[in-house]
Amino acid sequence: MTTMELNFNIFNLLPETALFLIVLYLFGATVLGAVKNSVTTRAVLSYLPILALATVILTAMSLCSRGIMFWGTYQVDGLSQFFKLLITIGFLVTIINARRQPTLEEGQRLDYFLFLAFSTWGLIFMASTAELVTIYLAMELASYSLYVIIPLRAKSKQAAEGGIKYILFGAAATALSLYGLSWILASQHTTFISELTIKSWSWAVNPMAVAGLSLFLAGLFYKLALFPFHFWAPDAYQGASNETATFVATLPKLGAVAVLVRLSVIFTPGGELTNLIAVLAALSITFGNLCALAQHDLKRMLGFSSVAHAGYILVGLVPGTPAGLAAASFYALAYLTMNLLCFWIISRIASDGRNLTYRDLNGLSQRSPWLALALTIAAISLVGLPPTVGFIGKLWLVTGAWGFGYNWLVIILCLNSAIAIFYYLSLVRHAYTEGEDDPCRGAAPDISIWSSLGAVILALAVVILGVISAPVFDLALAVGRELITLP
């Protein structure tokens, strides 16, 4: 099954190469001393969005590349290219968002973007890895850079706390992962996913392998911030600067989802692992939403909301059908777009880089009608109301998962919208109905044309992907069909 050859083809690696060049570019600038001078730093960084845009274009062009490389460990297929495109688009938006980061010291700017690019590079690898050790390595590459940038917030103890929590949890989760890997290797004698698929994953036949894979999944669940590996998420979001949180909240999850979708070929409805995932998804959804109800800090709220959303994505993996995988991939896209929008608005409102509470939103509709409108769209999309991508994504998840013995999970998912509505609606309530004439607390929101334009473009993306979802969903469905060939 696996082609055990090097099989190297640079044209299949266009996104990786492009990002590697960005990393080299930033690294070169750092080494050559551009850090010392703020003028050169700015000059170097001013080309970054253009380079990132070029990467997005290259990735879009290589959407149809196919191939198996590096002795079967690296697979370029529909799934990997789909997620690479999402990751590069997310990278483009996050670096534009982070350009004028107020809480970042001047001397650290280049390093900051260097690490962002490094992490993205690792995530792109994650999307293509087809072998457990490679997955592990790519995951570490993506994580290490994040360990560095989370505490990069000038003079903030909270940032240090968030950073330490992220590292400690990360270390523990990866240790579990590695331990699980050894069990899998011991019991199944291979680490290639394509070979693992045909082995038995029943507790009765091979308990050691099932336990091993469960442990291995811990590392991915940690990246995804799934209950019970979610504890870092709210603290890291709250501690990191708004711009860093934008990255941490969106891209690493895409990498984890890509790997999970690839692994999900192993999960069959009714199997122990699938049951485990279904239960974790249900717990994650409910726990995330209930905790988010009690938050005041917007980023903490979004942290818990991401715990719930991680659960939503897993619902797509449960039925083990192309439609389910497509729904999970599509929901990852939905998650990316609406969170980018939300964090974009938060970063613009907190123009001095402070953490926002709900009360900071009071009177937003008067001060900045466009940001308020975009925030409303983000909120209704996060709840899953039409006509947004959040709704259509949830609809595909629900339709895909119904009728495979996990109807209870679907019902829990739907009922949770009713819980979630309260805290998402609070965003709208504060922006539109409260404190209309209150003076602005803290620094005024950034109401420049660029800030509104960015918000409007992202908001339009949320709506358009919701209304005209067919092209993207068909792409995701093709990905699903590639992975699972139904009889």
Added chain:
Amino acid sequence: MLQETFSYPVLTALIFWPMVAAILLILFKDDEKVRRATFGASLVEIALAWPLLSFQKTPDFQFQELLPWVNSWGLQYYLAVDGLSLMMIWLSILTLPVCILCSWTYIGRRIKEFHICLLLMTTACVGVFSALDLVLFYIFWEVLLIPMYLMIAIWGGDDRRYASIKFFIYTLAGSTLLLIAVTALRIEGETFAIPELMTKDFSFNFQYWVFLAMTIAFAIKVPMFPFHTWLPAAHVQAPSAGSVILAAVLLKMGTYGFLRFCLPLTPAASLHFAPLMIILSLIAILYGGAIALGQSDIKKLVAYSSVAHMGFVTLGIFLFSVRGLEGALMQMLNHGIITGGLFMLIGTVYERSHSREITKNLGLGKNLPAFMFFWGLISLASFGFPGTNGFVGEFLIIIAAFGATTRIGGVDLPLIGLLTAPGAMLAAAYVLKVTLKLAWGQPSSAKNKYWKDLNLREWVYMLLPAVFVIT
């Protein structure tokens, strides 16, 4: 087939014109111009609906528009109307200009946003009543919540925060169940198209659960007892226009849902649950009426009377007789007109007295004769006085309740007829009580001498319901 005779897709135009108008409204700066432009847009909307007059009186779906949407899941952009939806569409688009007129001075701030909300609501309402694809229906159904929420939350009374959140959470909780039902129907029936689903024969067990899920969603919207508690809060806090749309259109979506989904898609389960639904309707009629009798706030009184009137509608639907159904349809339309009219009148009097308490609005007969004329007329219709439109529907339902001879689930049907009678009497009692005080009560302050009677604008918007009440 029918489309050839029309030069443009009528339903699409009706749905999206208000949305386009709402976007264009962003360009206007001056408040007065915003009002005029929106009013103009609402008249254009009515003009656009003109081809609908050529509706053939047959039970099949007409003015069909069918486009593929998401092929991989069989989603379609599928619009069409039958008699039921046509009636509701007319009601929705006629409500729009009336709402604009009745908020002309009532809404004093954030005028532009208010009118954008109104227009978006019309889009969603027409969409709900013309969509024949389950997902399309669900989308419009949900989209409606957001402008309605904002309308209560921004322009509402003192307790608007509580009322708006309650409204949203209640209806959304129902909608999530509806989404589950939609999913189940899609998987079991293999299509989202409603006419196609009607031809499928689902197992009773399946129907049982789907009916329950849909019924809770629709019962919250109607609202049926015991899901009615959001309604008085929302009605009292909403601005006049919000209350009018709520009463005239939103509540009808619930009964529309029963007629469009529950009865045709899950007939066996509907029959099975009919006794329960009948009992809940009776409770709504009696309980709503009794509570209305005890209210001192006029708006609350009308809100509870809505619960009772909608109880008649659901009763008519679940009696499973032609007369009951006809009565329910009449009552749906008439309740929209009557209660909408009453809420507009309450709005006009609130603009003068700044209070909705009955005791603060006593003795209006002398100074506001025109107001009292309209109030008297519409409130007569409200308790179903013969000669007004309110009479026909209620009468048909009561006849159906008496006339049905079958026994369903051990419930004796003539008894139902007997039980509705006190409901009708209660209606007369609470309406006449408040009318008596408003017209002839001793004015509580001297100020109301200076209140002006209805002006031209108010005459115009009150004439519309008044004409419908008599005919």
